[in-house]
Amino acid sequence: MNAIIRSTARCLRAGAAAVYLPVRAGARVWSASPPRRLLCAAADLQKDLGAMVKKDKVVVFMKGTPAQPMCGFSNAVVQILRMHGVDQYAAYNVLDDGELREGVKVFSNWPTIPQVYFSGEFVGGCDILLQMHQNGDLVEELKKLGIHSALLNAEKESK
Amino acid sequence: MLPGVLRCARPAFTSLALNRPLAHFRPHMDPDSSRPVERAITTKLTAALKPDHLEVHNESHMHAVPPGSESHFRVLVVSSQFDGLPLIKRHRLVNEALKEELSGCVHALSIQAKTPEQWGSNPTLAKSPPCMGGSRGDHTVQEKLKAGRE
Numbered sequence: 266m267n268a269i270i271r272s273t274a275r276c277l278r279a280g281a282a283a284v285y286l287p288v289r290a291g292a293r294v295w296s297a298s299p300p301r302r303l304l305c306a307a308a309d310l311q312k313d314l315g316a317m318v319k320k321d322k323v324v325v326f327m328k329g330t331p332a333q334p335m336c337g338f339s340n341a342v343v344q345i346l347r348m349h350g351v352d353q354y355a356a357y358n359v360l361d362d363g364e365l366r367e368g369v370k371v372f373s374n375w376p377t378i379p380q381v382y383f384s385g386e387f388v389g390g391c392d393i394l395l396q397m398h399q400n401g402d403l404v405e406e407l408k409k410l411g412i413h414s415a416l417l418n419a420e421k422e423s424k
Numbered sequence: 425m426l427p428g429v430l431r432c433a434r435p436a437f438t439s440l441a442l443n444r445p446l447a448h449f450r451p452h453m454d455p456d457s458s459r460p461v462e463r464a465i466t467t468k469l470t471a472a473l474k475p476d477h478l479e480v481h482n483e484s485h486m487h488a489v490p491p492g493s494e495s496h497f498r499v500l501v502v503s504s505q506f507d508g509l510p511l512i513k514r515h516r517l518v519n520e521a522l523k524e525e526l527s528g529c530v531h532a533l534s535i536q537a538k539t540p541e542q543w544g545s546n547p548t549l550a551k552s553p554p555c556m557g558g559s560r561g562d563h564t565v566q567e568k569l570k571a572g573r574e
Contacts, residue, residue, distance in 0.1 A: 328558045336558035338532065366564070376519055376526040377533060391553070392535050393511045 285317060285365070287355035288330045310368040318372075319385035322410045323354035326369045327379040331356050338391040339379040345398045349407060350415025383410055461494035461529060465522060469501055472521035476540050477502035483534070483552055488560035493569055495559070498534040498552055502543040511537065529568045531559065 318324050323346070329335030331343045331354075346354065359366035359378050366378065373380050373387050381388040383406055388394065397403040404414040459482065466480050479500040484493040499518065506514045514537035519526060526533060536550055559565040 329556075335556055337553035337555045338534075339558070340556055341553040360558075360562070363564070374516075376523075377531075387512070389512050389515060392550075393515065395550070396511060 285313065285357060287317075287321070287324075287357050288332075289353065289355065307364075307368065307371075310364060311372055314369060314372040317355070317357070318382040318387075321355040322384055322412065323351055324382040325354060325356045325379060326359055326365075327356055328358065328360050330358055335360060336378070338377075341391045342379045342381060342394055345394055345403070348398070348416065349403060349412075350418075351407065351412060458492075459494065461525060462497070464525060465497060465499065465530075468521045468525075469499065469518065473501055473503040473505050473517065475501050475503040477543060479549060481549075483532075486552065487532070487555045488557045489531075489565065489569060495529055495565065495569060496532040497530060498536075498549075500536045500538070500549050502538050502540055504540055506537050506539045529571050531565050531568050 325331075325339075325342055325346075327334065327336070327339035327342060329339055334340035334343050343356075346352070357365065357369075359369065369378075369380060370376055375387065375390065377390055379390055381390070381394055388397075388406070394403065397406065404416060407414050462480055462482050466478065469475065469478055469480070477500070479498075481498040481500075482494055482496070483498050484496045485491065487493075487496045489495050501518060505517070509517075515535050518535050518537060519533075522530065522533065534550070534552055538546075
């Protein structure tokens with residue numbers, strides 16, 4: 266709901282550029298059709314991306330959606346987040362929009378998808394998230410975001 | 425039933441296999457001259473990071489791209505230049521070294537960047553997750569493959 270209100274407000278702003286509706290992982294998917302771009306200069310997109318990555322604690326740019334990833338690496342990110350019980354995050358499907366796909370690579374200065382952001386800060390891609398998961402860093406980083414990893418509960422129960 | 429049929433047909437199969445020169449064709453076993461991207465990646469990473477250990481694996485055959493493609497790679501770089509650097513900085517160094525390839529025909533790059541100490545205590549190559557066919561029908565990938573062939 267918030268996403269619809271935010272994107273509607275953005276539309277009404279003068280010179281509004283793209284309308285990006287992220288898919289809320291774990292929630293109902295209401296953005297069935299790809300977002301329509303109004304007048305979009307590359308600079309506007311970079312500005313939009315700056316706002317997009319800060320809007321939610323966990324933001325993922327991926328191929329496909331959390332419900333239906335279209336790439337093994339994107340799927341790995343979704344699975345890792347799921348293992349930690351992180352199911353409320355914003356996921357942007359770059360396959361829906363070629364300019365978003367290229368724009369996020371410029372914005373992050375990172376050549377590949379998926380891309381993960383925590384609190385507006387670029388974390389890395391699938392490899393980094395996987396290593397963070399394996400060495401325990403991911404639990405710590407999620408704690409800093411105020412997210413209690415589900416794996417901590419699993420650990421407690423096993424003791 | 426089927427295995428029985430195959431067993432009966434085996435002698436014919438065997439002779440067919442011997443007569444078909446492409447039966448044992450493995451794209452990643454081609455001589456170096458047909459793997460320019462792999463060579464470029466190896467050369468550039470060696471020059472930029474002076475690694476103690478370097479592995480460059482063409483994983484394109486694990487993805488929805490034509491045989492012989494050089495679009496998906498996994499690299500393992502062990503270098504003391506990574507000492508004291510967080511993962512993201514290490515990966516950025518690798519990305520920087522391979523900027524040209526990544527803006528050309530390399531569509532996916534998996535990176536393991538370890539210090540010599542880390543490699544010593546855990547000398548294993550990570551495995552890539554199974555492909556979900558995303559490259560199929562992806563026009564960006566098709567363009568990259570075309571760029572690689574030209």
